[in-house]
Amino acid sequence: METSQITDLKRILANSLEGIEDPIERSRSDFCFYLENVVHDEGPHALTDYIQLADFHREIADTLMDDKTSFLLVEAFRGSGKSSLASVAWPAYLASLNPSLRFALISKTDDQAITQLTGIEAILRSAEHQRIFGDLVPHRQYYNFRAPWSEQEKVIVRPKFSRFPTFLAAGVESSLVVGKRFDCLVADDVIDLTSSFSPTTRNRIKHWFYQVLLPTRDQRWSKVVVIGTPWVADDLYDSIAKEMAGKSFFKHIRIPAIQTEQTDHGPIYKSAWPEVFPLTNLNRIKSEGHFAFQNQYMLERYDVTQSILKKEWLKLIQQDYIPKELTILQGIDPNAGRVTGKTGDMLALATVGIDADRQAYLLDLVYIKGDIQEQLLHITDHITRWNPKDIASEIEATQAHFKNYLEAKLKETLGLDITIRGITSKNVPKPIRLRAMFDAFIAGKVLVAAHVNWETGDLEPLPSLLPFVEEWISYSANAPHDDALDAVDIALSSVLEYGGRLAALTIPSEAIIIKDRENLEKEEEMSEEDLELADLLEKYEKNMTGTSVLANPSRFFQRRINFRGLNL
Incomplete structure (x- = not known):
């Protein structure tokens, strides 16, 4: 090759490389470029994949390298790679x-x-x-x-x-x-x-x-x-x-998992890191635990001095839809002060049922503040009535004496040789201990037994369960009473002993009603009995509320079983 040709080749190569930055030099000056070409992803793809940066990763990286920001606080959702x-x-x-x-x-x-x-x-x-x-x-x-x-x-x-x-x-x-x-x-x-x-x-x-x-x-x-x-x-x-x-030297970066963008047509929800956390995955995580999701993924802080629960989060189910074959579990939060002579809280005894599909139902609740004989009367009555597979009781401090006293009395009065499992909090703060129970109710893993309010046509918790609902609504670290919540939590602690984990996902009560309606609609026509009942309901609704039940078919099908056989 002649000298002139070599010179021309060098010139061509130099021109073609002009503007191409040395990757090593760029890595030294560009932290994001370094991350994407040096730092491996974690998990099963660690050997082949480098980290993939989302927009919020770049914001954090740029701030880390900014000398003007000498104090950086990053609050980001779990698994964000922060x-x-x-x-x-x-x-x-x-x-x-x-x-x-x-x-x-x-x-x-x-x-x-x-x-x-x-x-x-x-x-x-x-x-x-x-x-x-x-x-x-x-x-x-x-x-x-x-x-x-x-x-x-x-x-x-x-x-x-x-x-x-x-x-x-x-x-x-x-x-x-x-x-x-x-x-x-x-x-x-x-x-x-x-x-x-x-x-x-x-x-x-x-x-x-x-x-x-x-x-x-x-x-x-x-x-x-x-x-x-x-x-x-x-x-x-x-x-x-x-x-x-x-x-001026401080920057606070907050990255919730779901970003909300306001538009003329309403809010649009987007994942902060859709490649790793698509909205479908985030919704699944939320269904597994509401409070954990809102806290760890949406960055909402717990305020332990304020009520954090809403009544509408409780999923209700009409009594007639609850299966008859259930494993019955009971939990007791004793009023031990009535045994020792000191002032105590309320006695709460919760009854929970678990069906073959691992769905749980809150069925009944004893909630009294009587003397020891009155407490024993209610406890023995509900144990005899429900025939539980397992009974658990809190045994903090003097409550252990109540458990032993109750076992002795059950054997003496009813001839029942029952061993009541003792439950301790192990110094775990109550808000932490109860959070799993709250999530179970919110996710529909535990349904609350309900009846129909004839005046409104709405489902309402059974009267015996109202103390639980009241404590649910008013719950906070400073709430005067949480005995019903404790008793339900104690009863649900037995799930691991009998039946394993609760169902991962449960059909809400509204869906149960719709499912029943769809089954009826598959029939050729409404039966004459249903048509007669619809006429009666029509008159009843207009007399009581001035509205037509047929304007809301789901209400009719929700209530048809309850009205069947009534003398209106």
């Missing part, structure tokens, strides 16, 4: 750009913080990362005394010696941070539901964060990144948002 991005990939990336930086990686426990540090180490050792930044993991014996590499402390290869490690992993309230200096504080999921519900623990964690952790920042330059999912009002994240609001 931890992988902000507490694993970002520290590895920034430390590789400047190995002299010092990071404190804080999580709820030492083990959780160590898990984040393990993720950082995996990135530092990856071939993709080392092609960009080289091998920063100290290998030679020379680094043994200068570069500790333990579970909780790691020092990467640095241009000069520093007393403090590149990465320190510690649990919240750890003393390891005391006396050290850090350039970057990364606090990831430092609180959970249990610690948030306790005012004492909430205040203790906030004191440690503000008075112990924040003072370890280097005063010349530092960055604080707090990542998590909110739990209750006045938790650490809520406190930070209020304390830092309006400050």
